[in-house]
Structures are given as structure tokens and as C-alpha cells.
Amino acid sequence: MKKIVFALAATLTMTAATGAMAEDKFKACFIYVGSKTDGGWTQAHEVGRQYAQDKLGDKVETVALENVPEGPDAERAIERFARSGCGIIFTTSFGFMDSTIAVAEKFPDVKFEHATGYKTAPNVTTYNSRFYEGRYIIGQIAGKMSKTGVAGYIASFPIPEVVMGINGFLTGARSVNPDFKLKVVWVNSWFDAGKEADAAKALIDQGVDIITQHTDSTGPMQVAEERGIKAFGQAFDQITAGPNSQLTAIVDTWGPYYEKQIKAAMDGTWKGGQSTWDGLKDGILAMAPYTNMPDDVKAMAEETQAKIESGELHPFTGPINKQDGSVWLKEGETSDDGTLLGMNFYVEGVDDKLPQ
């Protein structure tokens, strides 16, 4: 039943979003999986779109379509954009991958950019952010700040992206406290404030004193604030939900990338078949202000951030063992991108069995 509802909703939104367009401007179009005001993932893309629009001004018209469900509806929505004269189309969810590729084949003259996927084509480029760099930093902070030495992680779906985040966090924590442990709860949803809050309560009741999340609502942050423990924001600065709890947040800043790519598409320098995977140094992600922590922890976090930005430190540098104790990375060895993008194992210290 829910599916029908969403399908109908998408059709309605679609009709509403395509108004009259001026023909002479270059048109950049965005497809969102969620709502523009979700306070997380999609809102970060929306802020990026507005940033690009402000920077490029009158020469460009940007259009966005929100709440597009993954699957056949996405393909229709993307195709509609392609037909309506969009010069470049950004599809901003992992689940739009196959739809993007399918539409791109039919419209070789339109440029496509797909976020967080791994399939490219002559007119499809992918882009992603090295979120694990931020996860490593917040892991280190957790390692210093936790008294119990156990943190709780509210996770969405067991895909490589999320597993990579969990491993990045724990590797950071273990770099300052080698005995650090991590409890993981999967809520099997990207966005359900109530369920995420329940997961946070369950973790806190079982003795964790720091929580972090890879889901999109501020539910867990509110619980942390209420119970007086510390937490990290996700995708967006969530300081208003946890003024006394938020230590920092990993903030997605897509704006400069969008500006750069739209500009490239306009002056003909855009290239297809690329896979961009930028990190802290490129400004595609940023850390919210370090708050609610002692000065020495703050100094450590800032130093780590600087080292990652300068390339001096790669978060996944050995020695790191897998969960079963076998060696993953030897002393001084760093992980290659391929392993990270297909990550399907935990590092040592995760108190959970990875769902396969």
C-alpha cells in the first residue's frame, strides 16, 4: 500500500515541479530521494544546489525534484528532466544508479552525474565524498571522551558505504584507546526519527556513553541531549537539536563541486566516465565546530583534521585487524579505494555480526 502512495505522491510532485522554463539559460537539474527539508542528506544537496545557483547567477537555471522513489519512478523522472532540456542532471542517491545509466544511454547529449554509485558511462560521471575521513576524526574524539570505552552506532543498511563508516569510526577510536568497543544497531531505514531515537535509548540503556549515527534524522541527538550524553551530528550541523551534546558533525558540502561541474558543462570542459571521490581537503565535506569538549581533545581533533587534509594521514593505515583477528592491513600499509568501496567486513572491536 505504501508503495502505491509513494508512486502517486511522486507523480503529483512531478507535475508540480515542471513549470515554464526560459530556453536560453543553461539548465542544471537535481533529483532528490528525500525532502528538501529533511535536515540531513537531501537538504545538504539542496544547500549545494542553492550555493551553485548563487555563484553562477543569471547564466544558469537550477531545478530540483524531491521525494523521488528509487526504482521505475526514478527512471521516468530522470527521463522527463532529460526531455525538458536539462544540460546536466544530478541524481543524488545510490539507488538511482541503474536508472541514471538507463536514461543516459537514451540521451547521449545530456550530461549525468550520479552520487555515491560505481557505474559510469561516456556521459555519466560519479561523485562521492570520503565520509570516512570525518568518521575517523569523530572516532578519535569518542575514544578520548568516552568513560566506558564503548560507543553506540545507529546504522541504516549494511551497504559498503555504511560499513566503511563504522570501520572508520572504530579505527579512529582505537588509535587513542586500543581497547575501544563499538555496539551497532541497524534500524533498516534511512529516516525514521522515532525508531532512531529508540535505538539510541537501547544503546544508552546498555551502557554506551557516546552515540553516533549513519541515519538522517536528529532523533538520536535529541535523546542524547535528554539523557546527558555526547553525540555526533550527521550530514548536517545538528547543534540546535543537541546544544549540550553535539561534539561535532560531519557536514556534507556539495556546493563547490556542483558549481565546478555545472561550469564545466557550460564551457564544454565536462568529462564523462569519471569517478570523483573527494575528501576533506577538497571541501566536499567539512567538520562542524568542535564543541562540548576539553581543549586538549579539540586540539587533537584539529590536528588530525589538518593531517588528513594535507595527506599526511590516511585513516585506514595499518596495523588494522579484521573482526576475526586476521590481519587486514600490515604496519604502515594503507587501504586502496577499491577495498573501501566494496567493504564487506568489520575491523576488530565491533560488537556485532555484520549482516550479509
Added chain:
Amino acid sequence: MDIAQNILLTIMTAATPLLIAAIGELVVERSGVLNLGVEGMMVIGAVCGFAATLLTGSPWLGMLAAIVAGALISLLFGVLTLSLAANQVATGLSLTLLGLGLSGMIGESFVGSAGIKLPSLSIPGLSEIPLVGRLVFGQDPIFYLSLLLTFGVAWFLFRTRAGLTLRAIGDNHASAHALGIDVIRIRYLAVMFGGACAGLAGAHLSLVYTPQWVENMTAGRGWIALALVVFASWRPWRVLGGAYLFGAVSIGQLHAQALGIGVPSQFLSALPYLATVVVLVIISRDRRLTLMNTPASLGQPFVPDR
């Protein structure tokens, strides 16, 4: 032992919005009307409750606003299905769509605002009793209201004349009409009661559960409430049992995960729904009993011949 109390509190919080929305829908369905718009009315209640709380500074007024908003939006459903005899399934579904869209629009400027929580009861001495103090004397007002509602509806439906009339309409609206009962008027009242309950359930989400507003924050709870009504075979106390069972399994599985017991998390996440299906099968093994409880004219439009 504090952990046991904490877990029980979490379960009760998770069950309360389901219980309230389901109790409201139970009354609607007992009167023979199927309103599939629970999710939409709930989300409208959530946003109006949150907005009114921020605008007036009082979560109590917010709660009131949510109830009124839920009742008003259900009135729209009433006009379409009762006065104009539109298809109830289609109208209910569009009410959900309307609710989700409208709430997003109303709530746009409130996204990210810090909410105000409805204060929990606190009785010096009593609320601090170990084990049960906070369970009995330290909960939010909507929780107590949910129990009161369940009791009230059970009493009303099966112990009062008005309740009998309502059930009679649900079972056979033509006969009820022939007896001189104003079917449409009573159904309007039932629909609005259902809307008010859904609004209150929404207020619980945005004022108690997670005091914030985000789009689609009901996340399918309205549909679960609808399922609970069938699950409970239209009996109020079974709705209570169902809501708490659902709450217990969904919170229990989170704790099982946090303990790291090694059962696949996908299975644990599906557990509340599996439990619902299993109980449903057990309850409905006797077809005759099930049919006896089902309002016979459920979902059928009624046009009084003049």
C-alpha cells in the same frame, strides 16, 4: 534494575501513538466506515501540534491544536465519503497523500527548530519508587490519556446505548436507518473522533516521542495502526495488547542487536511484523468468530433513500 524500567518506558512510548491512532480508527470502523487516511491525519496532527507549540510556547495548546487539526481534516473525508458517498478506499488514500503534502508545506519553516516537550508527570516521592515509580507515576500525559481512551471506548461501545447504536450502524446501516437512526450524523461523529485521535497520536510523536518536526515523521505508523485494528478484530483491549506487543518486539529487537547476540539484524527488524502475522493467523483460525466481530457494512457507502 533501572534498565528494566527504562526498557519498559521505551516500549510504552513506542506503543502509545499506535494505540491512540488505532483506538480512534476502531471507532470509525465499528461505525462501518473505512478511513485509510490515518497516516495523513497523524502527520497533520504532528505538524500542527508542533507549530502551535512553537507559536504559543505551550505544548498543551499544541496538543489541543493537533486534536482539532486531526478532526478538521477528517471532516473533509467525512464530507466526501458520507455526504457525497465517494469511494472510501480511494478517499482515504488521497487523504494520506494530502496529509503528507500539506504537512510538509505547513512545517517548512519549522524544520530544524528545537521543540518543546510535553512535561511528564512527576509526583514527589511516588515517581521515585524503585522499579515502578516512573512507570506508574512518571509518564507523559498522552500516555495516561491513551489508557483512558481505551477504557472509555471499550465502555462506550459495549456498555452504553449509544455504543450499541454505533455498532448497529456498522453492522447494517440500512436496518439502522429504517429504525430511524441518523446514520450519516453518527458516522460523521465517529469519523471526527477517529481524526481527533490520529491528531493526538501525531502530537505524541512531535511533542513527546521526538520533540521535533521533520517531513514524513510518522514513518508508516498510521498504517501499522490500521493493521492493529484488524489484528485486534475490532476489540479495544486487544488493540491495547497488539500495540504493546508490537512496541515490545520492536524495542526488544533493538536491545538484542545492541547486545550483539549474532542474529541477523534484518530478521530482527522484521520480527515485529512477523509477530503480527503470527498472532493474526492464530486469532483468525476460527472464521466464524472473525466474521462475527467484523462490522458487516465496513467500507460500503450509504445513501439514504428519501
